[in-house]
Amino acid sequence: MTGIDQTSLSRSTSLKLFGYHPVVIIVAVLLLFMPLIANDFILYQIFSWSFMLGIVALSLMFLAGYGGMVSLAQMTIAGFAGYMVAIFGVNGIASVSIGWPWWLAVPMALFLATLLGTITGALAVRTEGIYTIMITLAIAAAFFYFTNQNYAIFNGHTGINRVATPHFLGVEWRSTVPFYYLTLGFAVLCYWVTSWISRAPFGLALQGVRDNPRRMAALGFNVNAHRIAAYVYASFMASIGGILLVWGNGQISPGSVSVDVAIDNLIIAVVGGISRPIGAFIGALIYVVLRTFALDVLVAFGLDGNRFRLLIGIGFLAIVFFSPDGVIGLWNRWRNRHASVSTVRQGGAHG
Amino acid sequence: MDSIAQRLSAAGTNNALELRGVTKMFGALAALTDITLSVKPGERRAVLGSNGAGKTTLFNCITGDFLPSSGTIRLFGEDVTEFPPQERIRRGLRRTYQISALFPGLTVRDNVYLACRGVSRGRFSFIRPRFNDPLVQAAENLIEAVHLTGVIDRLVAELSYGQQRQLEIALALAGAPRFILFDEPAAGLSPTERAELVEILTSLPTHFGFIIIEHDMDVALRVVESVTMMHNGRIFKEGTPQEIESDPEVQELYLGGGHG
Numbered sequence: 001m002t003g004i005d006q007t008s009l010s011r012s013t014s015l016k017l018f019g020y021h022p023v024v025i026i027v028a029v030l031l032l033f034m035p036l037i038a039n040d041f042i043l044y045q046i047f048s049w050s051f052m053l054g055i056v057a058l059s060l061m062f063l064a065g066y067g068g069m070v071s072l073a074q075m076t077i078a079g080f081a082g083y084m085v086a087i088f089g090v091n092g093i094a095s096v097s098i099g100w101p102w103w104l105a106v107p108m109a110l111f112l113a114t115l116l117g118t119i120t121g122a123l124a125v126r127t128e129g130i131y132t133i134m135i136t137l138a139i140a141a142a143f144f145y146f147t148n149q150n151y152a153i154f155n156g157h158t159g160i161n162r163v164a165t166p167h168f169l170g171v172e173w174r175s176t177v178p179f180y181y182l183t184l185g186f187a188v189l190c191y192w193v194t195s196w197i198s199r200a201p202f203g204l205a206l207q208g209v210r211d212n213p214r215r216m217a218a219l220g221f222n223v224n225a226h227r228i229a230a231y232v233y234a235s236f237m238a239s240i241g242g243i244l245l246v247w248g249n250g251q252i253s254p255g256s257v258s259v260d261v262a263i264d265n266l267i268i269a270v271v272g273g274i275s276r277p278i279g280a281f282i283g284a285l286i287y288v289v290l291r292t293f294a295l296d297v298l299v300a301f302g303l304d305g306n307r308f309r310l311l312i313g314i315g316f317l318a319i320v321f322f323s324p325d326g327v328i329g330l331w332n333r334w335r336n337r338h339a340s341v342s343t344v345r346q347g348g349a350h351g
Numbered sequence: 352m353d354s355i356a357q358r359l360s361a362a363g364t365n366n367a368l369e370l371r372g373v374t375k376m377f378g379a380l381a382a383l384t385d386i387t388l389s390v391k392p393g394e395r396r397a398v399l400g401s402n403g404a405g406k407t408t409l410f411n412c413i414t415g416d417f418l419p420s421s422g423t424i425r426l427f428g429e430d431v432t433e434f435p436p437q438e439r440i441r442r443g444l445r446r447t448y449q450i451s452a453l454f455p456g457l458t459v460r461d462n463v464y465l466a467c468r469g470v471s472r473g474r475f476s477f478i479r480p481r482f483n484d485p486l487v488q489a490a491e492n493l494i495e496a497v498h499l500t501g502v503i504d505r506l507v508a509e510l511s512y513g514q515q516r517q518l519e520i521a522l523a524l525a526g527a528p529r530f531i532l533f534d535e536p537a538a539g540l541s542p543t544e545r546a547e548l549v550e551i552l553t554s555l556p557t558h559f560g561f562i563i564i565e566h567d568m569d570v571a572l573r574v575v576e577s578v579t580m581m582h583n584g585r586i587f588k589e590g591t592p593q594e595i596e597s598d599p600e601v602q603e604l605y606l607g608g609g610h611g
Contacts, residue, residue: 196479201478202475204461205465205474208454208462212453216465217415218446220440220474
């Protein structure tokens with residue numbers, strides 16, 4: 001009994017425990033108990049950052065991998081949500097702070113940022129391929145310059161600092177361990193919902209739109225409505241990532257929504273691999289580790305530490321050159337080789 | 352605007368498909384000129400003509416991939432001239448493509464499931480179908496009908512050409528089709544596969560009609576009861592398969608004097 005719910009994971013049936021691959025179990029246990037073995041620096045600078053950037057990259061992975069739409073505006077949506085939660089909530093700039101409690105500011109920020117993402121999507125779906133990239137890049141660049149120059153709402157170049165983070169259930173959620181679990185929780189939630197959707201009618205239809213939009217219309221689907229709906233979901237997810245990022249940083253400025261950052265998001269998604277949701281988090285982890293340690297490594301070799309982007313760039317080139325579907329693609333190929341050997345042994349066990 | 356009474360009386364005219372004066376211009380080029388054509392429900396018709404006669408353009412106008420430059424298209428009495436493709440499909444129209452238009456990144460099962468989902472509700476649903484979902488069952492039955500059960504969980508990209516042509520037909524049979532447009536379903540098939548195709552086409556339920564574009568006379572004339580010949584974007588001749596085959600003008604123009 002497979003229904004249509006069959007993932008390629010089920011190939012290695014003999015290895016499974018509670019229906020999960022052992023690697024999944026080991027990673028889950030490790031992440032759950034990470035605060036016992038890792039210090040605050042690793043927890044926050046590596047893991048929380050990977051989860052937050054991974055959520056934003058996941059929103060791009062969803063659009064690009066399942067929808068065939070490369071949007072460079074996802075970091076802008078995240079940044080807009082961050083700005084909104086800072087402005088509607090409590091922050092250190094009296095002139096732009098509205099001072100709502102977090103439980104009012106968060107839904108407001110989610111709503112407004114998702115709306116912005118929906119409008120972006122409605123514009124972008126009228127185009128294909130490189131023109132989608134150009135339109136979303138234009139929106140990202142426009143928002144960056146707007147925040148730079150607008151003082152009434154966005155406090156211009158300085159941005160907004162001392163953004164209040166939520167404190168409830170007796171927990172200060174910005175302190176390292178609670179923040180680790182907060183970001184982990186949302187990363188797992190976004191990952192799980194996205195994986196789930198990929199096999200639900202909405203996600204399947206989106207993959208159909210990616211493969212052949214004309215045929216989808218000839219099967220009764222409204223192709224543009226489906227694409228816009230994908231932007232709604234992806235933007236909601238990016239907004240969650242953006243709110244976590246502003247809480248983590250405690251501040252937000254135009255630098256958080258610059259074109260550089262938008263492109264970093266694309267690099268994270270592509271390096272990880274846009275064929276499956278986990279790629280976004282793998283890409284984010286690689287990016288964060290490189291960003292954090294490349295500087296020290298470079299300095300140790302007597303090079304200029306500011307050249308860490310060079311390392312990221314070389315890594316990006318290598319991945320795109322050797323495995324166009326990212327790290328996930330490398331893993332898939334390795335596992336397929338392994339699986340084809342074990343399938344022969346098992347006599348081709350078929351679900 | 353049509354009143355309900357007008358719409359009902361229009362529906363009473365009972366033509367599955369009715370084209371009046373349909374013209375399609377691409378710039379200065381007339382791909383279709385003044386096509387007037389009606390097909391009764393359950394009627395099976397072949398559209399013949401040389402390359403560039405406008406056969407596929409005719410299909411594209413009927414499905415709504417192109418809007419005609421002038422003229423009206425009625426589907427079961429309803430004026431669908433300005434409707435987008437999906438609205439026509441939801442009213443019972445289906446089509447296949449000359450060059451297979453499938454979803455290579457999805458399995459056979461998911462391809463047919465999508466076709467079933469497209470003409471029912473819940474297209475945006477976040478709820479995964481269970482294995483006993485009626486649409487999953489319907490998809491599996493269709494896959495069996497086109498003899499693809501053995502490759503049901505394979506990605507479409509891995510299928511043979513003939514299997515892809517069979518899947519192409521399965522997608523057009525999903526839901527409750529009332530009228531189907533087959534665009535060269537036999538193109539590139541082996542003689543055995545052609546025989547199988549004729550069997551699939553002749554065993555279709557009699558309550559829905561179809562139009563078939565086909566170069567292979569052995570396939571086309573065996574499964575239809577009427578024929579429309581097109582030439583240079585115009586309707587050139589209409590008749591029964593026997594009339595068309597024996598028509599001297601048609602032989603001159605299309606069959607090249609002999610029998611194709």
